[in-house]
Amino acid sequence: MNRCVFTEKIDGTYQLYLFDDDEMVDNTYRFDALMMSRPDFDIKVIKIPNVQHGDEHDLLRYRIRSLYPGTPEETVFDHQIVNMRKERHAILFITKKHILEEYREIGNKKPLFLPYTIVNSSIKKYADKNCVAVFLHKYWTEILEFQQGILDSSIVLNIEKDIIFKDFVKLQEFLPERKDDSSFVFFCSKSNVSGLLEVIGKSVMSNNTYEIVSIEEQLDSLKIKNRFLFAEKRKRRLIPQKTRILLLVFLVLVLSGLGLFKYVSYKEQYKSLLAEQLSSLEKQYYRIASIKEETEDLESTFKILEEQQPIDVYLVLSRIFEVIGDRTLVTYFTFDNGSFQFEAVGSDALVLIQKFNSHPDFSDIKILQIVLDKGSDIERFRITGNVNVK
Amino acid sequence: MSTLSKREKVLLYICVLIAIISSMGVFYYLMLEKVLVLNSDIDLLTKQIQQMHSHMPDEVNLQVKRELLLEGIKELEGGLYTDAEMNPYKFGIWIKDLLLENGLNITKYQTIENKNSIFLEFFISGDALDFIEFLESVSLAEKYWSIPFMVINADKSNGQIEAVFRITYGIMNENI
Numbered sequence: 255m256n257r258c259v260f261t262e263k264i265d266g267t268y269q270l271y272l273f274d275d276d277e278m279v280d281n282t283y284r285f286d287a288l289m290m291s292r293p294d295f296d297i298k299v300i301k302i303p304n305v306q307h308g309d310e311h312d313l314l315r316y317r318i319r320s321l322y323p324g325t326p327e328e329t330v331f332d333h334q335i336v337n338m339r340k341e342r343h344a345i346l347f348i349t350k351k352h353i354l355e356e357y358r359e360i361g362n363k364k365p366l367f368l369p370y371t372i373v374n375s376s377i378k379k380y381a382d383k384n385c386v387a388v389f390l391h392k393y394w395t396e397i398l399e400f401q402q403g404i405l406d407s408s409i410v411l412n413i414e415k416d417i418i419f420k421d422f423v424k425l426q427e428f429l430p431e432r433k434d435d436s437s438f439v440f441f442c443s444k445s446n447v448s449g450l451l452e453v454i455g456k457s458v459m460s461n462n463t464y465e466i467v468s469i470e471e472q473l474d475s476l477k478i479k480n481r482f483l484f485a486e487k488r489k490r491r492l493i494p495q496k497t498r499i500l501l502l503v504f505l506v507l508v509l510s511g512l513g514l515f516k517y518v519s520y521k522e523q524y525k526s527l528l529a530e531q532l533s534s535l536e537k538q539y540y541r542i543a544s545i546k547e548e549t550e551d552l553e554s555t556f557k558i559l560e561e562q563q564p565i566d567v568y569l570v571l572s573r574i575f576e577v578i579g580d581r582t583l584v585t586y587f588t589f590d591n592g593s594f595q596f597e598a599v600g601s602d603a604l605v606l607i608q609k610f611n612s613h614p615d616f617s618d619i620k621i622l623q624i625v626l627d628k629g630s631d632i633e634r635f636r637i638t639g640n641v642n643v644k
Numbered sequence: 645m646s647t648l649s650k651r652e653k654v655l656l657y658i659c660v661l662i663a664i665i666s667s668m669g670v671f672y673y674l675m676l677e678k679v680l681v682l683n684s685d686i687d688l689l690t691k692q693i694q695q696m697h698s699h700m701p702d703e704v705n706l707q708v709k710r711e712l713l714l715e716g717i718k719e720l721e722g723g724l725y726t727d728a729e730m731n732p733y734k735f736g737i738w739i740k741d742l743l744l745e746n747g748l749n750i751t752k753y754q755t756i757e758n759k760n761s762i763f764l765e766f767f768i769s770g771d772a773l774d775f776i777e778f779l780e781s782v783s784l785a786e787k788y789w790s791i792p793f794m795v796i797n798a799d800k801s802n803g804q805i806e807a808v809f810r811i812t813y814g815i816m817n818e819n820i
Contacts, residue, residue: 507668514675521682528689535696542703549706552713559720562814564790568783571776587796 258473260289261360262393268360273443273470276392281360287476288361290368290483292389292396294353296322297370297408298346302335310335314344322348330354332483338404345370345405347483354484365482369396369441370408372472377403377439386430389469390415390442390450397428415442419449422457429459438464441472565592569643573616577609595622595638603635615643723788724816732762735813743768746778756810763792763810772798772805788814 259270259279270279270288298321305313314333315326322329331348347368357366369389377385381403389396395411395418411428418425429438438459442450447466454464493501567589574596578584582600600606603624610619619639626633648656732755743750748770756763768775775796782789794809 504664511668511671511675514672514679518675518678518682521679521686525682525685525689528686528693532689532693532696535693535700538703539696539700542701542706545703545706545710546701549710549713552710552717556713556717556720558817559717559724562788562817563720563723564788564792564814566783567791567794567809568776568779571779585797585799587794587798589791589794591792 257285258287258289258476259283259285260291260391261357262291268356270360271392273473275445276443285364287365287367287482288357289372290357290366291394292368292391292410293394293412294349294357295368296346296348297368297405298322298348299405299407300344300346302342302344304342310344314346318346318348321346324348324350328352330484332485334481336404338402343404358484363486366484367476367482370398370405371482372469372476373398373439373441374405375476376441376467376472380437380439384436385439386436387439387441388425388429390418390440390446395425397430399430415446419446419453422453422459426457426459436462438462440464440466441469442466444468444470563644565641566643570594570641573613573641573643577613577616578606582606592640592642593638594641595636597634597636599632599634601631601633603633603637606635607637610637610639616641721816724814725787726816730813730815732764736764739764739766739811742781743778746781747771747774748778761812763812765808765810767806767808769804769806772803775805775807782811790814 259272261268261270263269270281270283270285271277272279298318300314300317300321302310302313302317310333314331318329318331319326322331328351329348330351331346333347334345336343336345347370369391373387373389377387377400380400384402385400387396387398387400389398392415393412395413395415396408397411398408399406409428411425413424440450440454447468450466454466570589571587574584574594578598578600582598584596584598586597588595603621607619607621610616617640619637622636622638624633624635736753736755740750740753743766748768751767751769753764753766756765779791782791789811790813791809791811794807796805796807798805
């Protein structure tokens with residue numbers, strides 16, 4: 255929060271000033287926060303009972319009627335709740351509605367604050383003690399009395415800073431008399447620090463514990479997260495953040511649970527699909543197995559029937575005569591269940607044997623006897639073998 | 645109705661929270677356990693299906709083979725007589741008539757009973773070509789006529805032969 259300005263009404267118009275040397279700037283100057291004029295506000299500290307957060311504002315509005323002379327419609331206020339031990343206190347910043355609107359207009363929605371904002375954040379080290387803060391302004395002076403770090407009272411004096419520097423006794427008249435270990439904290443611009451030191455040193459105040467704080471340094475440490483005044487109320491969320499986080503976690507758990515449930519149901523469907531497929535395959539297997547068994551039975555039946563098919567003797571004789579030809583004369587032939595034997599007269603019986611052996615229908619061909627006729631090439635021979643022609 | 649104090653509200657809130665977290669925990673535990681069981685079942689089923697596929701016989705080939713076998717059996721059975729269709733006496737008359745039609749002389753014929761079969765044994769003489777024609781007729785018979793034994797003596801030079809043969813017919817076995 256580097257660029258802070260303060261404003262004062264001069265000749266009916268609010269003027270902007272820099273904290274450094276109280277230099278006046280025009281209204282186009284860009285700033286981050288605006289310190290309002292303390293004399294425009296009334297600051298009250300009241301004790302309040304424990305009420306619900308939402309009811310505090312209504313309670314305070316009711317209490318202000320007895321504290322502030324303005325009409326309720328024309329009165330606006332902001333408050334801060336502070337707890338001291340088991341007691342609750344509200345610090346009220348009260349002003350007229352039109353004054354606040356003028357500040358908001360000149361502030362152009364920038365954060366607004368009072369010297370209390372600076373002082374309160376600077377006296378943390380006096381939280382266990384009592385202290386008096388004196389805020390020296392170009393046109394006025396504010397005296398804030400703190401007890402145990404909590405604001406007890408605040409008064410504003412229409413005494414200009416320069417007058418105090420010239421005559422410090424004027425200020426002393428308004429300072430509370432302190433016999434305890436109370437400390438004094440003076441807030442002034444950086445350029446006035448040394449002058450103030452000199453002035454205090456010459457006064458009886460020098461016997462007290464005091465500290466001089468530069469306003470500019472405190473402004474530098476002023477953060478946007480500080481509690482500014484009369485900030486536009488943000489819309490309250492319907493659901494508190496903790497509940498929202500819990501709901502989110504619950505939602506994630508429920509959604510992941512649903513996802514898991516869906517995954518399980520998908521797996522179940524897949525399993526039942528596989529089970530159906532297996533059952534169908536088993537049925538198919540048993541059906542094919544019965545066909546296979548039937549086919550094997552048919553094969554054995556076919557084999558038996560094929561074996562029953564008789565050897566065709568006519569074809570046997572035809573095949574034998576195809577082999578032996580016209581030049582060989584069969585004189586005797588026997589056939590007994592596939593085995594045959596014949597006696598024949600012809601030439602070159604060995605060639606005949608070769609022909610039988612190379613024929614696919616004959617097997618185990620043997621020549622038993624070959625008798626040659628004297629004086630010729632005629633041979634008498636006997637041949638045996640097996641034949642299979644169906 | 646009395647309102648709850650802040651302490652009671654906090655306790656109630658904690659109880660509700662514990663109840664929700666516990667039930668969610670139980671739910672998650674059960675669901676995860678179920679997922680594990682389901683995964684294991686699915687693995688088992690997948691393996692069983694794969695095994696079933698690998699051991700599944702080829703149905704189309706089996707059907708084709710079965711049809712071919714049925715046709716073949718029907719054809720083979722077509723060559724066999726039933727008991728009602730044929731008996732040895734009727735068959736003997738047919739063969740005798742066939743031999744005579746082919747000009748062959750029947751010297752003797754007799755019935756020979758084997759274990760399960762009955763054969764007709766014929767002693768014949770005649771022209772060799774007539775006998776071949778007879779054999780051709782036997783070969784071309786509508787059903788199976790079988791000559792398991794045959795002796796032909798063709799020692800004569802005039803084309804005459806003497807032959808002995810046993811003949812029977814195929815009969816359907818009811819046990820097949």
